[in-house]
Amino acid sequence: MSQEPLAATHLPLSRWGISRRQLEGRIRRRRWADRIIRGLMVASVVVVLIPLFSLLIYVGRSGIQGLDLAFFTQLPKPVGMPGGGMANAIVGSLILVGLAAAIGVPVGVMAGVFLARSTSRLADGVRFVAQVLNGVPSIVVGLAVYGLMVVPMQTYSAWAGGVALALIMIPLVTLNTEEMVRLVPRDLNEAALALGVPAWLATLRVVVRTALPGILTGIMLALARVAGETAPLLFTALNNAFWHQGLSNPIASLPVTIYNYAISPYPEWHQKAWTGALVLVAMVLITNVLARFFGRSRYDRR
Amino acid sequence: MAVPIRVEHLNAAFGPFQALHDVTLTLPARQVTAIIGPSGCGKSTFVRCINRMHEETPGGRVWGQIYLGDEPVYGPDVDPVVIRRRVGMVFQRPTPFPTMSILENVVAGYTLLPGRPRDLESLAERSLRQAGLWDEVKDRLRDSPLNLSGGQQQRLCIARALAVEPEVILLDEPCSSLDPISTAKVEETIMELAQRYTVVLVTHNIQQATRVSQHTAFFLLGRLIEFGPTEQLFTNPANEQTEAYITGRFG
Numbered sequence: 325m326s327q328e329p330l331a332a333t334h335l336p337l338s339r340w341g342i343s344r345r346q347l348e349g350r351i352r353r354r355r356w357a358d359r360i361i362r363g364l365m366v367a368s369v370v371v372v373l374i375p376l377f378s379l380l381i382y383v384g385r386s387g388i389q390g391l392d393l394a395f396f397t398q399l400p401k402p403v404g405m406p407g408g409g410m411a412n413a414i415v416g417s418l419i420l421v422g423l424a425a426a427i428g429v430p431v432g433v434m435a436g437v438f439l440a441r442s443t444s445r446l447a448d449g450v451r452f453v454a455q456v457l458n459g460v461p462s463i464v465v466g467l468a469v470y471g472l473m474v475v476p477m478q479t480y481s482a483w484a485g486g487v488a489l490a491l492i493m494i495p496l497v498t499l500n501t502e503e504m505v506r507l508v509p510r511d512l513n514e515a516a517l518a519l520g521v522p523a524w525l526a527t528l529r530v531v532v533r534t535a536l537p538g539i540l541t542g543i544m545l546a547l548a549r550v551a552g553e554t555a556p557l558l559f560t561a562l563n564n565a566f567w568h569q570g571l572s573n574p575i576a577s578l579p580v581t582i583y584n585y586a587i588s589p590y591p592e593w594h595q596k597a598w599t600g601a602l603v604l605v606a607m608v609l610i611t612n613v614l615a616r617f618f619g620r621s622r623y624d625r626r
Numbered sequence: 627m628a629v630p631i632r633v634e635h636l637n638a639a640f641g642p643f644q645a646l647h648d649v650t651l652t653l654p655a656r657q658v659t660a661i662i663g664p665s666g667c668g669k670s671t672f673v674r675c676i677n678r679m680h681e682e683t684p685g686g687r688v689w690g691q692i693y694l695g696d697e698p699v700y701g702p703d704v705d706p707v708v709i710r711r712r713v714g715m716v717f718q719r720p721t722p723f724p725t726m727s728i729l730e731n732v733v734a735g736y737t738l739l740p741g742r743p744r745d746l747e748s749l750a751e752r753s754l755r756q757a758g759l760w761d762e763v764k765d766r767l768r769d770s771p772l773n774l775s776g777g778q779q780q781r782l783c784i785a786r787a788l789a790v791e792p793e794v795i796l797l798d799e800p801c802s803s804l805d806p807i808s809t810a811k812v813e814e815t816i817m818e819l820a821q822r823y824t825v826v827l828v829t830h831n832i833q834q835a836t837r838v839s840q841h842t843a844f845f846l847l848g849r850l851i852e853f854g855p856t857e858q859l860f861t862n863p864a865n866e867q868t869e870a871y872i873t874g875r876f877g
Contacts (some may be wrong), residue, residue, distance in 0.1 A: 443684060515721035515783070517682060519735040519790055520711035529738050533725050 375620050380605070387602025388593045395603070398582075400565055403590050410600050412567050416482075416576040417607075419568060421551050422559060423486025428493030429543055435494070436501025436539070437532060451502070458495035466556035474560060482575040484569065489550040496549065502541030504535040537619050544615030546594025548608045553580035578604045628655040628824045631676060638671050638691060640691065640788045641685035645671040648690070649850045658816060658825040660839035660856065662832060664876065667809035668848040669828045670718075673796045676826065677713035678706040711735075713794040714787030718802055719858060720779030722771035722786075729767040731782055735790035749789055750808050757785035777808020784815060794824045802830060813838050832872055836860055844868045 327421075337344055396407045401408030433456065439447050469488040474480055508531045516526035532539070562574035563584060578600055585597035631653040638646040646668045653659045674680040676690050679697065681783045692699040699709055722731050730737065732750040750767070754760040759781040763774070771782055780800055787795060797816065801809040816838050819825050829835050835842050836856060843853040844865075852859060852868045863869045870876055 509721075511717055511719060511721045512723060514679060514682065515717060515723070516714040516734070516738060517740070518677060518679060518710055518717075519786065520707050520709075521735070521738045522707050525738055530723055530725075534723070536725075550734075 353613065374534060383598065383601050383605055386595075387600075390599035391602065393436070395596075395599055399567065400596070403588075403593065406592075408596075410534040410576075410578065410581055410596065410603070412564065413576040413578045413581040413600065414603065416561070416564065416568055416583055417551060417578040417604075419482060419571075419575060420485045420489055420557070420577050421547055423482065423571070424489030424493050424550050425543070425547060427486060427490035428497060428546070431490075432494045432497025432546075433501050433543075435498040436563070437505055437527070439498065439502040440505035441527060441531075451499075454495040454498045455492065458499065461555075462492055462553055463555040466559045469556065470559040479572065480560060480562035480574040482561055482571040482573065485557050485575060485577065486571075488556035488560045489553060492550050492553060492556060493546045495544040501535075501539050504538035504542065505531060508534045541615045541619035544611050544618060548611040548615070551611065552579055552604060552608055555584050558583075578607075589592075628822060630655045631794060631824060631826070632690045632693040633676075634693070636672070636675060636690035637688070638668070638675050638680055639685075639687045640683065645848050647848045648768070651850060651853045653824060653826055654841060655824045656820060656822070657840040658715075658820045658827055658838050659841040659843065661826065661828045661843050662830075662844060662871070663845035664871065665852075666847075667845040669845050670798050671848075672725065672845065673715070673798055673826055673828055676794065676796055677710050677715050679710075679715065681706070706789035711790055712792055713796060714790065714792035715741065715796040716780065716783050716787055716798065716800050718799040719777055720783055720803070722774075722779050722782055724770070724772055726771070727768045728763050728771050728774070728782060731771050732785050732789050734786055753785040753789040754782075755813075756788050756818070757781045758811060758818070759785055775808065777804045777811055780804060780808070781815060782813055784812070784819075788819075792823065794826065795819055797827045799828050799830060809834075832860075843857050844871065846871070 337347060340347075342350075392409075394581055395411070396409060396414060397411050398407065398409035399412050412580065436451060439451050439454075441541070457508060466488050467485050469491065473484040477484070477621060512527055512534060513531050516530040517523065521530075557577050557580050561577055561580070563580045564574045564576040566576075581602065582597045583598040585593040633649055633651050633653070636646060636649040637644065649672065652679055652840050654715060661672060661759045663669050671680055674683075676692060676699065678688075680688055682688045688700065690700075694709075694712060698704060722728075726734060729747070729750050733746040736744075736746065736749075751760060751764075754763065759778060762778060763769075763782075766773075771779060780803075783795075784795075784800075800816075801812050804812065813834065816825060816827060820840075827835070827839060839856045841854065842856040842859045844851045844859065844863075844867075846867055852863060854864070859868065860872055863872065
């Protein structure tokens with residue numbers, strides 16, 4: 325901050341009814357207020373960044389020791405045997421997140437577009453349900469899917485895990501899509517209609533197309549969020565020590581495997597849990613970075 | 627090609643508020659008809675009834691009839707999409723589609739529809755020439771339209787409306803967000819359009835009406851107060867309210 329000379333003499337101070345000294349006093353107070361507020365904001369940023377970086381550094385330092393090729397290619401070994409990896413859990417997580425996306429993305433995007441374009445009471449109802457679903461604790465989602473799918477099917481399964489994760493994704497994607505579609509100016513829709521484009525095409529190829537980067541970003545962030553969920557998988561996908569055996573059987577996932585290893589009494593398993601955590605954090609971070617990338621539109625200038 | 631627009635007992639409302647009351651007039655073909663009047667007098671609503679855009683506004687209702695030539699605009703068998711192909715429109719603020727290039731914008735009236743359109747490049751060139759924009763953009767057709775100035779964006783929107791080969795062009799205050807130089811260019815374009823199309827120009831600017839239009843309609847509080855040749859309406863208005871408005875006593 326450069327210090328400009330206080331209170332220029334050419335100002336018509338008498339008209340404002342204050343003396344030069346009073347004006348200088350005010351300006352000095354404002355400069356101090358400015359410094360204090362700036363200081364508080366920088367401090368807040370540091371407070372936000374400290375947990376993030378300490379977490380990343382701690383997970384990185386603890387996890388990197390167990391990181392080798394085997395971790396990505398081998399199945400877990402029994403306690404006491406050296407080596408082994410979490411390849412099945414990594415593949416399992418990808419399958420579960422893929423299932424969740426296959427169910428959650430179409431439902432969420434279509435519901436979101438509907439909410440943004442409709443003024444009906446049905447839309448109000450759907451929006452309310454989405455907001456409630458968004459607030460449901462993830463463990464409750466897991467229990468509900470346990471009752472709805474695991475009990476009737478008489479087995480834990482990848483399907484149940486995928487549905488549980490989809491139920492968490494749907495409100496996130498729906499509400500974000502609605503927001504993004506609403507951000508598109510009405511003028512664009514009208515301009516397309518005025519060209520003689522039918523309403524559904526104008527919605528799809530102009531309005532949704534314009535909102536697409538934001539919609540994709542929301543999808544990626546929702547994927548990153550469910551990739552790290554543990555609670556909804558505990559009673560649905562369960563876990564599995566082997567490669568996946570079809571979608572109707574229990575399947576391993578990174579969060580649940582990390583959980584099991586972390587609560588075990590064996591130090592070498594704790595090491596594996598840290599490495600698993602590092603891999604999971606890396607996957608989520610990469611997804612987030614990809615989301616930012618998709619969020620840039622074709623014509624964004626730097 | 628260009629057809630006159632016959633408006634008969636047209637009424638329009640937003641929910642309970644009636645914005646237009648029993649408007650009857652005929653807008654001649656191959657001329658510019660200016661629609662003037664103070665804010666909220668129903669000018670925009672009037673032109674939005676001609677291409678059936680008014681009904682896209684929540685609560686928008688229309689009764690009465692409009693004919694393009696001899697064909698009705700309103701009726702159970704009339705598809706608004708077909709009407710909008712015949713009646714192009716340019717809005718107050720430029721509305722280029724931000725996800726498309728300049729070239730794609732011009733031909734959007736074709737590419738947004740299913741099916742493989744015909745020779746789009748020459749169509750785009752012709753439309754851009756008609757809108758007086760070709761020389762300014764011919765070397766950057768693949769660029770974003772958002773890099774163009776406001777006036778260029780507005781002429782791009784005019785080119786986009788012309789590309790679908792309409793019979794009527796509606797311009798809803800096309801210059802209200804433009805600087806004087808851009809305004810002059812758009813006005814020049816409007817005057818050239820009148821050689822081929824029926825042009826309806828809503829304007830806040832009385833001087834603009836006198837510069838570019840052959841006929842002028844004056845609206846007040848949702849009613850058509852006076853309609854006639856521009857020169858006559860501005861030099862010798864039949865109605866006191868018209869005179870009060872054009873001499874700047876209100877509005």
